[in-house]
Amino acid sequence: MSVSRQKKVYLPSATRKNQYITIGFPLTDEYLNAYSSLETCYDEFSKLVYQLAEKQELYNVHVVTTDKLPMVRFHSEAYCLSSNEQLRFFYNPAHHEANRLHSTPGFRARKLRIVFLATGDDLRSNAASFHTKIQQFIAELKPLLPVKDVPIKIRDHQHISYDFFAKAKGLKETYGYKLRAVDSRYQRRHCELPENVSTLNYVTINIPVDRRIKKQLLANDTVDFGAVYQTVYDKFIQATQSKQLKRVAMVANGKLPLVRNSKYEQLTSTDEFQMIGFDPHAQSPEPIGHWDSNKLVDVFRFVIVAGKSDETDEGYGRFMNQVEDALRMFTQDFDIDKEHVDVILRFHQHISYKAQ
16 A cells, blocks of 8 residues: 555545534533523523524534533434433434524533534535634623633534445445544634644444344353453454554443543543543553443444554544554454444544633
8 A cells, every 4th residue: 555545544435424512611600690590591591502603604503401411423314312311413414403402491400511513515624614613602602691701611523434344335435534633624724722622533333233243152041241242352452453553442331432531531431421531642551341241232332542643744544544454354253244234433533622
């Protein structure tokens, strides 16, 4: 492979793109005392948000006062699903717009959060412009709040997702991506970021545990799945280490992996989320494995986190090629129906910082 080709990863033309930005600040007693009731606070805040968002041409905006974590996925239809801990948004950025308040009667949120879903056709090319609009929105919002100098945190989430076995399904056309770092992409497009920006880049991989894999891995009377998970984990570690991928994790306990920078955040898992923490600057972190030997999960979930050494001036194309090579080696030992089963890879790019 030529050097120029190594700088790019070639993904299916049907690759999906998503971007969403959240901003939030604590709902303090001082803030709440400016309103006659909790419901009035939520209603007036949401009306102000929608008014300012319209001025900035932000057309898919949600105010969240339930303390649930937003999760965003592409879908041809727009809908929102709520669990005890998650608020899952499904939508097509090219078509769907919305303004909605997500609240629970009588529930006082720890923080007021706004979720901005990117809209339009070419999200990656317009990501910096979208982020700039959010910065301008915050600049207009802060003077209008009843409490001055509220500490607003900005989190910018971008990801692309695709089926690793797209070619086996007849989808031969590909497109080359350099996958540049978010902060360098924004700098080139004159979107100013502060110096103390936290960044995180990683891949998640979901492999469904369907009938064929169960038949391959399980005996008929299996009740303790620990040995099965250990075997899968060992093969995953072997494949990733052979491609110099050191920050890796496997989750097989029914929880959703939530990746965080352990250098800055305290990690506590919940009923729905398995916290995965890596310091991108650490040279040789231990691989992570979480599973429940007493139950068989529907999906094996894997995480591969990029370190500082994986970031180049050209982007994360080489890192993604390593990920694909490792996954190709890993999956060859499993009976996967490549023509019908989707093995979804999702490359995540996150930045976060405190608004000035």
